[in-house]
Amino acid sequence: MALIVQKYGGTSLGSTERIIAVAEKVMATRAQGHNVVVVVSAMSGETNRLVALAKSVAESPKAREFDVLLATGEQVTISLLSMALSARKCPARSYTGAQVHILTDSAHTKARILEIDDQRIYADLVQGIVVVVAGFQGIDTEGNITTLGRGGSDTTAVALAAALKADECQIYTDVDGVYTTDPRVVSQARRLEKICFEEMLEMASLGSKVLQIRAVEFASKYNVPIRVLSSFKEGPGTLIAPEDETMEKALISGIAFNRDEAKLTLLGVPDKPGIAYHILGQIADANIEVDMIIQNIGADGTTDFTFTVHHNDYKKALDILHDIAKELGVREVQGDVSIVKISLVGVGMRSHAGIASTMFKALADEGINIQMISTSEIKISVVVHEKYLELGVRALHAAFNLDKAAI
Amino acid sequence: MALIVQKYGGTSLGSTERIIAVAEKVMATRAQGHNVVVVVSAMSGETNRLVALAKSVAESPKAREFDVLLATGEQVTISLLSMALSARKCPARSYTGAQVHILTDSAHTKARILEIDDQRIYADLVQGIVVVVAGFQGIDTEGNITTLGRGGSDTTAVALAAALKADECQIYTDVDGVYTTDPRVVSQARRLEKICFEEMLEMASLGSKVLQIRAVEFASKYNVPIRVLSSFKEGPGTLIAPEDETMEKALISGIAFNRDEAKLTLLGVPDKPGIAYHILGQIADANIEVDMIIQNIGADGTTDFTFTVHHNDYKKALDILHDIAKELGVREVQGDVSIVKISLVGVGMRSHAGIASTMFKALADEGINIQMISTSEIKISVVVHEKYLELGVRALHAAFNLDKAAI
Numbered sequence: 143m144a145l146i147v148q149k150y151g152g153t154s155l156g157s158t159e160r161i162i163a164v165a166e167k168v169m170a171t172r173a174q175g176h177n178v179v180v181v182v183s184a185m186s187g188e189t190n191r192l193v194a195l196a197k198s199v200a201e202s203p204k205a206r207e208f209d210v211l212l213a214t215g216e217q218v219t220i221s222l223l224s225m226a227l228s229a230r231k232c233p234a235r236s237y238t239g240a241q242v243h244i245l246t247d248s249a250h251t252k253a254r255i256l257e258i259d260d261q262r263i264y265a266d267l268v269q270g271i272v273v274v275v276a277g278f279q280g281i282d283t284e285g286n287i288t289t290l291g292r293g294g295s296d297t298t299a300v301a302l303a304a305a306l307k308a309d310e311c312q313i314y315t316d317v318d319g320v321y322t323t324d325p326r327v328v329s330q331a332r333r334l335e336k337i338c339f340e341e342m343l344e345m346a347s348l349g350s351k352v353l354q355i356r357a358v359e360f361a362s363k364y365n366v367p368i369r370v371l372s373s374f375k376e377g378p379g380t381l382i383a384p385e386d387e388t389m390e391k392a393l394i395s396g397i398a399f400n401r402d403e404a405k406l407t408l409l410g411v412p413d414k415p416g417i418a419y420h421i422l423g424q425i426a427d428a429n430i431e432v433d434m435i436i437q438n439i440g441a442d443g444t445t446d447f448t449f450t451v452h453h454n455d456y457k458k459a460l461d462i463l464h465d466i467a468k469e470l471g472v473r474e475v476q477g478d479v480s481i482v483k484i485s486l487v488g489v490g491m492r493s494h495a496g497i498a499s500t501m502f503k504a505l506a507d508e509g510i511n512i513q514m515i516s517t518s519e520i521k522i523s524v525v526v527h528e529k530y531l532e533l534g535v536r537a538l539h540a541a542f543n544l545d546k547a548a549i
Numbered sequence: 550m551a552l553i554v555q556k557y558g559g560t561s562l563g564s565t566e567r568i569i570a571v572a573e574k575v576m577a578t579r580a581q582g583h584n585v586v587v588v589v590s591a592m593s594g595e596t597n598r599l600v601a602l603a604k605s606v607a608e609s610p611k612a613r614e615f616d617v618l619l620a621t622g623e624q625v626t627i628s629l630l631s632m633a634l635s636a637r638k639c640p641a642r643s644y645t646g647a648q649v650h651i652l653t654d655s656a657h658t659k660a661r662i663l664e665i666d667d668q669r670i671y672a673d674l675v676q677g678i679v680v681v682v683a684g685f686q687g688i689d690t691e692g693n694i695t696t697l698g699r700g701g702s703d704t705t706a707v708a709l710a711a712a713l714k715a716d717e718c719q720i721y722t723d724v725d726g727v728y729t730t731d732p733r734v735v736s737q738a739r740r741l742e743k744i745c746f747e748e749m750l751e752m753a754s755l756g757s758k759v760l761q762i763r764a765v766e767f768a769s770k771y772n773v774p775i776r777v778l779s780s781f782k783e784g785p786g787t788l789i790a791p792e793d794e795t796m797e798k799a800l801i802s803g804i805a806f807n808r809d810e811a812k813l814t815l816l817g818v819p820d821k822p823g824i825a826y827h828i829l830g831q832i833a834d835a836n837i838e839v840d841m842i843i844q845n846i847g848a849d850g851t852t853d854f855t856f857t858v859h860h861n862d863y864k865k866a867l868d869i870l871h872d873i874a875k876e877l878g879v880r881e882v883q884g885d886v887s888i889v890k891i892s893l894v895g896v897g898m899r900s901h902a903g904i905a906s907t908m909f910k911a912l913a914d915e916g917i918n919i920q921m922i923s924t925s926e927i928k929i930s931v932v933v934h935e936k937y938l939e940l941g942v943r944a945l946h947a948a949f950n951l952d953k954a955a956i
Contacts, residue, residue, distance in 0.1 A: 158605040165606075192625070198565040199572075199629050200636030207635065210643050211628035214621035218599070221618035222606050228614065229607030236617050240647065241692055285648055 144309035149299035152186035154373035165226035181277045181299040184215025205250035216276035234272040244280035253288035258305040293354035304364035318372035319380035322544040323397040330545035338385035344487040393490035394542045404456035407448040410473025430455040485523040504541035551716035556706035559593035561780035572633040588684045588706040591622025612657035623683035641679040646686035653687035660695035665712040700761035711771035725779035726787035729951040730804040737952035745792035751894040800897035811863035817851040817880025837862040892930040911948035
């Protein structure tokens with residue numbers, strides 16, 4: 143007998159038929175003798191419907207009221223799921239974020255969880271009651287309703303699992319696990335049995351949109367094992383857990399990629415101390431997030447400075463760079479939106495030399511020109527022309543034998 | 550400068566355009582220098598949508614969860630109205646029932662208000678903030694979400710007005726006041742300037758569906774003046790207030806009628822003590838509400854016993870009577886659904902003789918046969934065949950000159 147937190151996303155709850163199917167899944171887990179806490183998102187489509195309502199009464203709706211509005215989405219699903227369970231003779235009780243005192247800071251629409259009242263939940267669990275909690279929402283110290291931002295239900299589930307010291311936090315979604323890479327790009331992509339938190343963080347932030355990054359960070363901090371599973375297909379899913387001895391002995395766990403970046407370059411920047419800060423400070427002031435940063439010293443006492451930003455910020459960043467260029471006497475400003483980033487991720491590369499050269503050789507063999515390189519302890523990222531995305535990812539997937547599980 | 554509680558029903562909030570129109574009405578009241586607390590219902594249609602969702606996951610949804618579900622309806626409107634107000638530079642804050650601690654008993658789907666926390670509301674009002682409160686909902690001492698039953702938003706508004714000692718509780722609806730009778734039946738029906746609580750209670754319970762009975766009871770108990778107004782049409786509406794000297798000096802305020810009753814009769818009941826209890830006890834045990842009751846002693850030591858119930862309970866009540874008839878040796882059981890009840894209402898009749906005879910003469914002049922009569926201090930009700938409804942109401946409206954205001 144274990145304590146399991148299960149989280150179901152909007153697609154899994156997209157209709158009343160699906161809500162009933164979720165009730166049956168919950169009951170099956172309970173029939174195995176487990177205590178179950180369920181965290182739910184709003185029914186798919188509901189959040190968009192509510193946002194449209196808000197936009198039609200106010201151009202920029204007040205954040206406090208926006209949270210009051212959005213929080214109704216999960217309140218609907220907690221009640222429907224609890225009804226469905228009770229009607230099938232499975233005792234269940236719903237709780238809003240406020241009711242189980244999911245205390246957050248007051249940053250409306252992107253609040254962070256500070257504390258959860260576990261007593262009420264324990265009291266129900268010992269009576270054999272399934273506890274159904276609204277994801278994505280909480281209250282601040284003033285009793286105002288807050289929401290955690292997109293994908294916040296994952297964070298609620300992990301935070302609850304941490305607070306309750308649950309044995310496992312199961313995230314039900316529309317994919318059946320974490321893959322070595324996107325199966326739409328590489329048909330031989332393989333589901334991973336297990337992946338460690340650090341790898342998952344790199345995979346998630348690099349575009350494998352299975353799990354909310356914040357939820358993985360939370361899980362990593364409190365050592366909560368997460369299992370990603372499909373709502374629609376039976377299977378063991380992928381376990382995301384602390385790195386340990388039993389972890390697959392793979393060099394590389396997966397290949398992530400990101401099509402949403404754009405590259406900006408300043409050529410011939412006078413090489414003086416404080417230049418990087420001068421440039422990136424103004425970019426940061428404009429609320430633009432920077433991903434990769436590379437600086438090379440040129441031959442003539444000038445330097446070339448390159449970084450990547452999200453597509454959506456490209457135009458704004460370019461305008462800022464043109465201003466800076468005039469100011470500093472920079473030779474040239476270049477920009478390129480036709481790029482992709484491809485990243486190898488794996489804790490195995492810590493203790494193995496030669497990963498990078500294998501990577502670069504595989505790309506060179508396909509005639510793919512590398513525009514930028516950036517490395518961290520457990521990942522190597524390259525920027526290439528976007529036309530090489532599929533070719534590059536497939537070449538790397540084959541070069542590292544990712545279609546076969548490590549022994 | 551006064552403190553005004555305004556309540557807007559679902560039709561007044563049926564679209565985002567209408568919500569904006571309500572925002573403008575609220576702002577107009579505030580522009581006159583008043584403090585405003587607004588109570589809102591769910592958007593029209595929303596409650597039905599939620600009920601349909603519930604019914605599709607559970608045949609008889611748990612009452613606790615049903616309340617969690619339904620409470621989202623008003624949570625949507627409080628947030629949208631507050632957004633609409635804020636966007637128009639009118640400071641506003643929304644509160645759910647739980648947030649202003651509308652404490653109720655635990656009778657889910659039909660809870661009663663016990664207490665309201667006025668401190669948070671006062672704190673906003675003194676800062677010039679419009680306070681927008683969700684009608685229809687509260688919490689019990691355990692923190693469970695409760696709802697007050699159909700029309701409960703009226704009760705919330707009156708309870709808030711009482712707690713805050715408001716100067717007036719304005720109920721905005723789709724009619725522009727309380728009429729002497731239904732204008733669809735009598736085209737000369739006249740809007741009343743003022744009516745007292747007792748009269749309104751008789752009018753409401755008899756089928757003039759302007760205001761929730763419970764809200765009027767509450768207002769009467771705490772002496773809260775209510776004004777019924779139209780959301781769609783300017784006008785002074787009807788003031789519902791304690792009986793006073795300035796009240797119109799009318800004998801009769803209005804004529805109510807009810808098409809939803811059915812009549813049941815036991816003929817030849819052995820006349821013994823406890824017979825009425827024996828019959829009505831079993832009816833009550835079956836959760837059937839009884840309206841009029843009449844018992845006549847017959848010539849042969851037996852009695853005839855007649856009462857009325859709601860149409861929906863007619864079949865069930867008839868079955869019970871057939872069982873009782875066998876048991877007691879009753880001669881005959883009769884039932885009739887083709888009846889209507891017509892009632893004269895007016896505090897004036899307390900001090901005036903001859904009202905009843907004027908009423909009976911007016912009906913007799915039209916050849917209308919009276920089947921049952923029942924009287925109270927401020928009303929006289931008759932049951933007649935349903936085909937006489939319009940004729941009877943018009944005859945009485947004319948007989949008492951209700952188309953002309955008293956001087």
